[in-house]
Structure formats: structure tokens, C-alpha cells
Amino acid sequence: MKKPLASSLLLSLLIFNLVSLQPCLAYSHQSAVKNVIILIGDGMGVAHVEITKLVYGHLNMEDFPVTGLELTDSLSGEVTDSAAAGTAIATGVKTYNGMISVTNVTGRITNVTTLLEVAQTLGKSTGLVTTTRITHATPAVFASHVPDRDMEDEIARQLILHRVNVLLGGGKKEFDEDTLKMAEDYGYNIVFTKEELEKAEGDFILGLFADSHIPYVLDRKPGDVGLLDMTKKAISVLERNPNGFFLMVEGGRIDHAAHENDIGSVVAETKEFDDVVGYILEYARKRGDTLVIVLADHETGGLAIGLTYGNAVNEKVIKGIKASTSRIASEIKVTGDIRGIFKKYADFEPTIEEIAYIKKALNSTDRYALQNAVVEIINRRVGVGFVSHKHTGAPVPLLAYGPGSENFGGFLHHVDTAKLMLFGRENTPITISGVSGIKGDITGDSEVDRRDAYITLMMLLGENVDNEAEKRVDMDRNGMIDLKDVLLILQES
Ligand SMILES: [Zn+2]
Structure with missing residues (x-):
């Protein structure tokens, strides 16, 4: 499925030669x-x-x-x-x-x-x-x-x-x-x-x-x-x-x-x-x-799924829900029909205790009290809990x-x-050696190539960064290594 690196490199060189006016295609070997x-x-x-x-x-x-x-x-x-x-x-x-x-x-x-x-x-x-x-x-x-x-x-x-x-x-x-x-x-x-x-x-x-x-x-x-x-x-x-x-x-x-x-x-x-x-x-x-x-x-x-050990979750309750809790709450508020709205949108008959709980929330000054009460009733029936x-x-x-x-x-x-x-997988270990003085060259081989871009990407991802090396590949001199530097090195390679 994956193209071998050698052939894709070859392909990219070929493309580069054919359309050298479009450098962005030069590394379409991606x-x-x-x-x-x-x-x-x-x-x-x-x-x-x-x-x-x-x-x-x-x-x-x-x-x-x-x-x-x-x-x-x-x-x-x-x-x-x-x-x-x-x-x-x-x-x-x-x-x-x-x-x-x-x-x-x-x-x-x-x-x-x-x-x-x-x-x-x-x-x-x-x-x-x-x-x-x-x-x-x-x-x-x-x-x-x-x-x-x-x-x-x-x-x-x-x-x-x-x-x-x-x-x-x-x-x-x-x-x-x-x-x-x-x-x-x-x-x-x-x-x-x-x-x-x-x-x-x-x-x-x-x-x-x-x-x-x-x-x-x-x-x-x-x-x-x-x-x-x-x-x-x-x-x-x-x-x-x-x-x-x-x-x-x-x-x-x-x-x-x-x-x-x-x-x-x-x-x-x-x-x-x-x-x-x-x-x-x-x-x-x-x-x-x-x-x-x-x-x-x-x-x-x-x-959290399940509030006790064992077969504690009743997912069938979820299958019966046909509206968001904010909509259920607002319709209860508008109609006052607690039993009817639960039946219509949650497919269950609320108990006397549940109805009392909703009535209490309806009288609260907390604007989220009613929805939170609806949420609590449903979540307890399902057997799930939220920490926050x-x-x-x-x-x-x-x-x-x-x-x-x-x-x-x-x-x-x-x-x-x-x-x-990533532009082709690299398995060889990352070594930063020598200083050629050439901007973008981090391998020290006096050339700016895709290996330099790869190492720069790895440095961006947190691989040991030493300050000198970082300066050498900060191509746009914005004080940090980012994808832009990787791109610029690729464009120069
Ligand atoms: Zn968020």
C-alpha cells in the first residue's frame, strides 16, 4: 500500500526536473x-x-x-x-x-x-x-x-x-x-x-x-x-x-x-x-x-458510565430520548405539563418524586435549575454521571x-x-552533528535537504533541542521552530 521511499524520491526528482518552475511540487513525494x-x-x-x-x-x-x-x-x-x-x-x-x-x-x-x-x-x-x-x-x-x-x-x-x-x-x-x-x-x-x-x-x-x-x-x-x-x-x-x-x-x-x-x-x-x-x-x-x-x-x-457495580446502565432510556434537555426544560416551563413533556420527549412516565423534583426546580431563582433537574432525572435512570x-x-x-x-x-x-x-518515514536515529554554517543545514553535511527538514520537524515535536541547532533552522527568524521553518527548508532542498 505504501510506496517505497526510494521510488517516491525518484518520482519527486523527476517531477522537480519537469516542473522546476513550480517548486511546491518538488516535494509532492509526501x-x-x-x-x-x-x-x-x-x-x-x-x-x-x-x-x-x-x-x-x-x-x-x-x-x-x-x-x-x-x-x-x-x-x-x-x-x-x-x-x-x-x-x-x-x-x-x-x-x-x-x-x-x-x-x-x-x-x-x-x-x-x-x-x-x-x-x-x-x-x-x-x-x-x-x-x-x-x-x-x-x-x-x-x-x-x-x-x-x-x-x-x-x-x-x-x-x-x-x-x-x-x-x-x-x-x-x-x-x-x-x-x-x-x-x-x-x-x-x-x-x-x-x-x-x-x-x-x-x-x-x-x-x-x-x-x-x-x-x-x-x-x-x-x-x-x-x-x-x-x-x-x-x-x-x-x-x-x-x-x-x-x-x-x-x-x-x-x-x-x-x-x-x-x-x-x-x-x-x-x-x-x-x-x-x-x-x-x-x-x-x-x-x-x-x-x-x-x-x-x-x-x-x-x-462516568455506571454508578454502581454490575449491570447498572440502562441504555434503553437513551433510545427513547427525542429532544435535548434544554428543549425539554423550556417546553416544561412554557406548558407546565411535566408528565406530558417527559412522555413525549423522553418516552417515560415520571414518578411522583421526579415530578416533585421538577416542581421545586421550577420555583428556583437559578436559571439552570430546571434543566439540571431534567438532566439529573434522566441520568439517574440511565445510570451515568458527570463530574462537572x-x-x-x-x-x-x-x-x-x-x-x-x-x-x-x-x-x-x-x-x-x-x-x-511527515514526508516519508525516516527510521534512522536523529543525530545533530557538526556545524556547516549553512542556514537550514542541521545534519552538518553542508547541504540543505529533506533530512534537515525531517529533523527540524522532530525538533518541533520536542526532540532534544539545543539552542545553536534551533537558531540554524529558524528559517524565518521568528524566534521559534514551527511548520513554516520545516516548509522553508523543504523548499530550499
Ligand atoms: Zn467545551
Whole structure:
């Protein structure tokens, strides 16, 4: 399946000679990897996957040959947010919570090159797809650089400025007239409905299907766009590029459901994500040139399955849930019909104690009391518990398929995702010896070649860095090693 290194090198030399005017093709030997697809379940811990499997029996996520765990800590500490986690995934560089593909390890705010930007330099098409606002942290880290994730109108502008081919998700309200006008001028086909998405043509599509996030799976109406619809469209646009593509798809609201401790929505959102995983896995299997990575940015909620020993989980309760707990709570509030709403949306008859519990919450001044009461009743019936309404520091699942997938097994950290940029596997140990004085030459053989780029990538990933060596490969002199330096060395080799 994987092309031997020697022949791919030869091929790249051949291509280089033929089209020396296009240096970006010079290293299209990128092993046998033509397309890279990253699928991120936001907030999706191992337990979120497990409870979804209990409900549905089998998940596509089980079918990956390479599995591992990723540590998620950021410079802020053990518990990351999506901005810092996404930045680590997208750039290979750790940063502080809230930051979008910038870091201040150099003492000032510095932009860090992302995998999407690398893919663009390699002549590939690119796409970002999510069920959250497209300007939310996870998609943002791949194609924008801001010190604060809340600068979403600026992120919107930068997503367009980056000319990402396909941008699909929610977040209409973050795109003002000027940004939409700029998108139009850049040739984007701008769509707002599922119907328009299906018909959309061209190499640039901006799809904004909700003012804020796309509704939860359980709360969607017929005709609402889903993650699979958006993913299929993205693939159909991106796969036309003969140089290949880079695509990130996020199941963005697993996190939101877990923040709310809403087990019905956690499962429904994770299932939607897994359907996309299945579609992508099938696509990659048919092609053989597509590397697929599935991972989460962090765990949300501290989900525990089973509150006592033994057969303590009743997943049938989850199967009966037909709305998010926020919708159940708001309908109880509006109608006052506690029994009827539980019957309609959760498929069970609440007990006298449960009704009393809801009535008490209805009288509370805490605005979350009612929803939390609904959550508690459902979770107790299912037999699951959440430790908090926030993120936790647990390692998250990592799955890989396709050429180069062997780099993603084992116990890693988010920054290791930068290995997606590996250009052929190197097995020889890393040695930094001699100083030739040539910028970009770290092996000391007086030549700048892809071995130097490889070692630079490994240094970025934390392999022993000595200061002198670091200076020699900081090609753009921004005070740190990042993917940009790796790219620049490749371009010089
Ligand atoms: Zn979150």
C-alpha cells in the first residue's frame, strides 16, 4: 500500500526536473499521502464513545487499525480548552488556553503556521466543516491567528482571507457585510440552506446554516443541514484538485451536550460524528492515498458510565430520548405539563418524586435549575454521571487509517499531530552533528535537504533541542521552530 521511499524520491526528482518552475511540487513525494482528513469530536472522551456504542452496538470508530491516546495539556495547565488544544493539533506548538494559532513562548505574540497553511503551500485544496459556528475555536485554529478566541468577527475575516476552499457550519452572525462582500469578491459561492448547499458549484463554497451553532441532532427539523451533508459536499469539491486536499471535520457539539451533562445529546452528537467517520473511512479505503485521523481535543464533563457495580446502565432510556434537555426544560416551563413533556420527549412516565423534583426546580431563582433537574432525572435512570460542567484533563482517543497511519499509534500528545506533515518515514536515529554554517543545514553535511527538514520537524515535536541547532533552522527568524521553518527548508532542498 505504501510506496517505497526510494521510488517516491525518484518520482519527486523527476517531477522537480519537469516542473522546476513550480517548486511546491518538488516535494509532492509526501510519501503516499495525497489527502489528509482530520475528524475531531469536540469534548469526546473515551466514555462518550463507549456509551454511544452501548446504544448503537457497533461504531465505525472501532474499525481503525491504528489506535492511541493523546494527552491534551496546554501551557495553561492540565485542562485545555478547544483553542489551545486545536492550536497544538493544527500547528504542533503548545499555547495558552484561548489562543488561536498564536503563541507567546517567544515573549511576544507570534503566529504559528498551521497544517492547513502547509497544505495550501503544497498546492492542495482545503476545507473546514463543523456543527458549531465556523468561527468557533476548533475550525478557527486551522486558518486564522488571533490572541483571543472570542474575536470571532476577525476570525471570520481571516477564514475568508485564507481562501479556504470549503467553509461549512454555523455562525452567520459573525460575518458582517464587509466580510461577506470580500467572500463574494474572492469567488465564494455563499449558501444558507441545505437545498442551496446541494446545488452549489465552484471551487469556493461558504455555507452558513445557522446564526450561531447548528441545532443539536435531536432538535433539528426536517430540511436542517447535518454534518454528513456538509462532509459529502466538501469532499466532492476538494477531491477535484489533482494535488489532493486537506479537510477538517468537527463534531463540534458533543462538547456542548457534555457541558450540559445531557446524555441523550452526547450520544446523538457522537453518533452523527461516527456516521461521518464511517463515510470517510469508506472513502479512504477505496482510494489508498488518504490518511485519516480521528481524535478529540479534550474530554468534557468527566463522564462516568455506571454508578454502581454490575449491570447498572440502562441504555434503553437513551433510545427513547427525542429532544435535548434544554428543549425539554423550556417546553416544561412554557406548558407546565411535566408528565406530558417527559412522555413525549423522553418516552417515560415520571414518578411522583421526579415530578416533585421538577416542581421545586421550577420555583428556583437559578436559571439552570430546571434543566439540571431534567438532566439529573434522566441520568439517574440511565445510570451515568458527570463530574462537572467543564473540561477535564483526561487523555482522549486517537484513531488512524491509511498511509502514514503507523505514526499515530501509542501514547502521544496533541502536538504530535504535526507528524501529519511527515514526508516519508525516516527510521534512522536523529543525530545533530557538526556545524556547516549553512542556514537550514542541521545534519552538518553542508547541504540543505529533506533530512534537515525531517529533523527540524522532530525538533518541533520536542526532540532534544539545543539552542545553536534551533537558531540554524529558524528559517524565518521568528524566534521559534514551527511548520513554516520545516516548509522553508523543504523548499530550499
Ligand atoms: Zn467545551
